[in-house]
Amino acid sequence: MTRYKRQDPELTRRKFINVAMGTAAAVGGVSLISTLGTANPIFRLTRENMPPLKGDILVHAEGSKEGQPIAISELGTDLVRAWPMGKGENGEDIIRKGDPNNILVVYHFPQGQLVAPTNLEATIQGQTVAYSDICTHAGCTVGGTGEGMLCPCHSGQYAPKRGCVVVGGPPPRPLAQLPIAAQGNNIVVTGFFLTMPYPYIHEAEWDEFKKTVEEQLA
Ligand code: FES
Known part of the structure; x- marks a missing residue:
């Protein structure tokens, strides 16, 4: 099974970054990564999804x-x-x-x-x-x-x-x-x-x- 292939247009981190950037810009001074790490559980940094x-x-x-x-x-x-x-x-x-x-x-x-x-x-x-x-x-x-x-x-x-x-x-x-x-x-x-x-x-x-x-x- 080729689990690495992404054929589903689900929310990607790029899209989320774009959303988060907009959010960060809106509230001002908010760390983008803090936003990534805490605002959405999809992108919670874990050992499994670390680079x-x-x-x-x-x-x-x-x-x-x-x-x-x-x-x-x-x-x-x-x-x-x-x-x-x-x-x-x-x-x-x-x-x-x-x-x-x-x-x-x-x-x-x-x-x-x-x-x-x-x-x-x-x-x-x-x-x-x-x-x-x-x-x-x-x-x-x-x-x-x-x-x-x-x-x-x-x-x-x-x-x-x-x-x-x-x-x-x-x-x-x-x-x-x-x-x-x-x-x-x-x-x-x-x-x-x-x-x-x-x-x-x-x-x-x-x-x-x-x-x-x-x-x-x-
Ligand atoms: S050329 Fe690779 S995603 Fe567009």
């Missing part, structure tokens, strides 16, 4: 290995979808799919094929790389291969070997790269997305959100 965090392990998001850690040795240039798996309040494993925007894509390229503007220091040996799999235009799940990714909604195109820069269509910016490292044969997250992922459109919102997550985890 990928340092220490999370990437697990398969589909197929017969769904929920199992991704082995670096099994990767190739074909797209592999992943969820971040972290720890719950009691130390139990939890897969952070409470926010569909947390779906990721992982590739492993032959040495030398992954080039700038990919942040190579945030990859595994310059070969294994992880990105958000959510289109920066309007939030659809992106498909394709390591040779090129295509968004089915409005034909946005990205180049996974080059930092998932936009090479066609309306997306305003690359898919966000997630910093990773090897932990044995598994993939561990080393920090937040390097650039703001969908649905953010203002750096200040994304920075505030990261701060809120860190405060809640402290």
Whole structure:
């Protein structure tokens, strides 16, 4: 079952942000993130819907290995979808799919094929790389291969070997790269997305959100 796909035009966080921004503007001086965190239970920040965090392990998001850690040795240039798996309040494993925007894509390229503007220091040996799999235009799940990714909604195109820069269509910016490292044969997250992922459109919102997550985890 492809739980990451959002075909239902339900309230998305982007829409909610827009509503919240209007609300915040109306009352003045109200923190947008505070609004997100408290005004609507749909967006209550939980371990399940937090973004990928340092220490999370990437697990398969589909197929017969769904929920199992991704082995670096099994990767190739074909797209592999992943969820971040972290720890719950009691130390139990939890897969952070409470926010569909947390779906990721992982590739492993032959040495030398992954080039700038990919942040190579945030990859595994310059070969294994992880990105958000959510289109920066309007939030659809992106498909394709390591040779090129295509968004089915409005034909946005990205180049996974080059930092998932936009090479066609309306997306305003690359898919966000997630910093990773090897932990044995598994993939561990080393920090937040390097650039703001969908649905953010203002750096200040994304920075505030990261701060809120860190405060809640402290
Ligand atoms: S949502 Fe991807 S191109 Fe519009």
